[in-house]
Structures are given as structure tokens and as C-alpha cells.
Amino acid sequence: MKVLISGASVAGPVLAHWLHRYGFEPTLVERTPAGRHGLGGHAVDLFGPAAEVARRMGRLDAIEASRTRLDTMTIERFGRRPVHIDLTRLYAGISSDHVEILRGELTKILYDATRDTAEYLFGDSIATLHDDGAGVDVTFDSGRERRFDLVIGADGLHSNVRRLAFGPEESMRRPLGGYLAVYSMPPVLGLGDRMLGHLSVDKLCGAYGVYQTGQERATFLFRKREELRYDYRDKEQQKALLVKEFGDYGWKVPQLLEHLDTADDFYFDSITQITLDSWQRGRIALVGDAGFCPGPAVGGGTSLAMVTAYILAGELAAARSDPPSGLKNYEKAVRRHVELTRAIGPTTMRGIIPGGRAALELMPFAAAAVSKLPVPVQRLIWSRNAAGKALTAVPLPDYSDLIQSKGGQAVA
Numbered sequence: 001m002k003v004l005i006s007g008a009s010v011a012g013p014v015l016a017h018w019l020h021r022y023g024f025e026p027t028l029v030e031r032t033p034a035g036r037h038g039l040g041g042h043a044v045d046l047f048g049p050a051a052e053v054a055r056r057m058g059r060l061d062a063i064e065a066s067r068t069r070l071d072t073m074t075i076e077r078f079g080r081r082p083v084h085i086d087l088t089r090l091y092a093g094i095s096s097d098h099v100e101i102l103r104g105e106l107t108k109i110l111y112d113a114t115r116d117t118a119e120y121l122f123g124d125s126i127a128t129l130h131d132d133g134a135g136v137d138v139t140f141d142s143g144r145e146r147r148f149d150l151v152i153g154a155d156g157l158h159s160n161v162r163r164l165a166f167g168p169e170e171s172m173r174r175p176l177g178g179y180l181a182v183y184s185m186p187p188v189l190g191l192g193d194r195m196l197g198h199l200s201v202d203k204l205c206g207a208y209g210v211y212q213t214g215q216e217r218a219t220f221l222f223r224k225r226e227e228l229r230y231d232y233r234d235k236e237q238q239k240a241l242l243v244k245e246f247g248d249y250g251w252k253v254p255q256l257l258e259h260l261d262t263a264d265d266f267y268f269d270s271i272t273q274i275t276l277d278s279w280q281r282g283r284i285a286l287v288g289d290a291g292f293c294p295g296p297a298v299g300g301g302t303s304l305a306m307v308t309a310y311i312l313a314g315e316l317a318a319a320r321s322d323p324p325s326g327l328k329n330y331e332k333a334v335r336r337h338v339e340l341t342r343a344i345g346p347t348t349m350r351g352i353i354p355g356g357r358a359a360l361e362l363m364p365f366a367a368a369a370v371s372k373l374p375v376p377v378q379r380l381i382w383s384r385n386a387a388g389k390a391l392t393a394v395p396l397p398d399y400s401d402l403i404q405s406k407g408g409q410a411v412a
């Protein structure tokens, strides 16, 4: 059974790993010329169930070894004393298994886990798809033509497979009213392993240190009542929007913006969810951000991508002779989890970007106070909260009896 996966970041390689182990032949097509590996990209989180998927793949030790060291955050506000927050205690309160890692490092570890068992086509993209019920004919931008039994879109928030098979993005976007910008810069704030943030009404900005590169990563989040119109591929236009929003902010922002023009990894996007009613159709399906992005940076998307890719592979293996049924069963198996994760983005946004003066006064103290509660008490709070449940309380099915080839470590 030949499966084409579009996108080789998080969901793609996890899916390829498990498909290979169940006896499928995965091919990954990735638009970037050499994968998005390395020390670029933002820090992402693996909570309990996602860490368990990595453990079952035999990659959790490698991921742990590359974890970030961002243990404390200082929050500043105009005219107020700084508040210090112990992030390790906050994360421990959400989940006993939490790892933060740069996305490029995670992608590299997942690539290494699959490079010998999956075919990788870098620097290419799907141009057309035709599902005739018995298979899918695919043409690529490069001109090659191939036929696959299944095609899976793991190609992120602005998914190409979704556009080709499910329709234009516009109808399935749910903007949460916020925007996000991130880029690397020299260590201008001298942060070491700390995060420094500055809050004001509708705005959060700051930076964190990346110990592996000695650089710092500037981060801006802001809320707008009206949606901004911009081309998501036009970086210069996006930089201009950021300057318009923060150009006269004050604080240390001029030092951050000084490095905007030279940043080669500038990222800007709206904080948007993808809310499709169904993410499978015939022999084509979506996984990770492509199918149900819960909102970049605020929604636990990395954990969701890993867990849903694992379940997709397992359900395909369980329905082996009938892949369309496997895709339907996958949708059924992950629907509840996907719906729960839709609560995380709005909750996190309310928690980190103050919506008014009262929130600006309270938020830093609330975060510091929660982090000082005993971990079991924090866990109790999270276990009663939809966002907390979505991040940690996902039952992971055991498909180990379907495994046909070695790789990774045995399921406990």
C-alpha cells in the first residue's frame, strides 16, 4: 500500500514512521529543498500523550536531550514592578511529561527516524490530485506523475492538499483575533536561558534565549478587533505591519525591531484555527495543522499533530484492506480530541494577551501564583479545564499487535 504524505515537519514523519512499521510504503513530499531542520523555528511543546508517541517511536530520549532550557519568565509592564514566573512548575502542573524543543530540532529527529524507511521528495509539491476510487493519480510541480493508494495532507496551516481536495482556506478559517511574529536576532537583551516579556492592553512582546545558537528570538503577539488583510507569503508587507503595530511601543522594542530587516527566519501570521467538519474524503485525508490547526503558538498544535498522526497510521493498519474505512475510523477516533483542542487557543490568548486594564493588572500575578501552587493542586485545576484535558487526557490506542517491522522501541 503506497501512501503519499505532503509535508515533512511533525505530523508527516510521525505518520511515515508508523505506516512503515505497519507494512505500508510511505513517500513524503516536502516543499522546502532540504526539510525544515536545525535550530531555526520556534519552541514547541510535547505534552503527555505526544511524549508517549515519541517514546513508542524510541525517540523520546533524543527529544529530551535537545530540550530548551527556558525555565523562567520575567513579565514587565509600564510603571509596574517585574513579575518572575517559574515555567518549569507551570508546565509540570499541566503534565508530568512535558518537553519544549525547537521545531527544527524536533523535525530533524523525526526525519532521522524515517529517512531510511520512507522515500523523501524534497523541493517539490503536489500540483494535481485525482481520486478515482481505486487510487489517487498525482502530478507534482516538478512534472513527475505517480499513483498512490492514499494521499495525506500533513502540510500545515495553509495546506496544499486541503486546498486541492477540500476547497479554499477562506471558508474553513476561524481567526481568533490575534497575530504572531517571531524572528531570530543577536543576543541584544542578554537573556541567556530566560524569557522576557512586556505586556500592555492587547499586546505582548519580548524575546527568549536560544542556548544552542547564542541568539535570541524576538516574539510579538497582538490582538486586533478587525482582521488585517495581507498576503501570507509577502514577508516585506508583514514586516511593515509589525512596525506599524509596535513602531512606537517603547520599552526595548526599538532594540528588537532594529534586527527585523536582517532576520532570515521572520514568521508572521494570524492566529487562526482550521475548523473543517470532516478531514477525510475517499482516499485523501488531512492530519495535524492541515486538518485542524488549533492556532499557532496558542493551541498545543505540535502535540495534536503527533497524536493524530499516530492514530491515523494505526486506524489505516487496522482497516488494512479498506483504506477509506480506515480514514473514516481515524476521523471518529480523533474527533473528540480535536474538538477539545479548539478551546485551548481562545483560553491561552485570554491568558497571555491582556484584553483590558483589569487583565493587565491581574495576569502576571495570577500566572506567578498558579506556578507556586503545589503541582498536584495545579494538576487538579488543569484536569477540570477543557484546555488542560485536551493537552493531557487523550487515551492513546495500542496498535502494537499490527506492527510488522522493527524500528523504534517496543511498546511497554
Ligand SMILES: Cc1cc2nc3c(=O)[nH]c(=O)nc-3n(C[C@H](O)[C@H](O)[C@H](O)COP(=O)(O)OP(=O)(O)OC[C@H]3O[C@@H](n4cnc5c(N)ncnc54)[C@H](O)[C@@H]3O)c2cc1C
Pocket (backbone or CB within 6 Å): 006, 007, 008, 009, 010, 011, 012, 029, 030, 031, 032, 036, 042, 043, 044, 045, 046, 103, 124, 125, 126, 154, 155, 156, 157, 158, 159, 160, 180, 181, 182, 267, 287, 288, 289, 290, 295, 296, 297, 298, 299, 300, 301, 302, 303, 305
Ligand atoms: C511562531 C509559532 C510558534 C508556535 N509555538 C508553538 C508552541 O509553543 N507549542 C506548540 O505545541 N505548537 C506551537 N506552534 C504550532 C506548531 O508549530 C504546529 O502546530 C506544528 O508544527 C504542526 O505540525 P504539522 O506537521 O501539522 O505542520 P507544520 O509543522 O506546519 O508542517 C507543515 C510542513 O508542510 C510543508 N509544506 C507546506 N506546504 C507544502 C506543499 N505545498 N508541499 C509540500 N510540503 C509543504 C512545510 O514546509 C512544513 O514542513 C507554533 C507555531 C508557530 C508558527
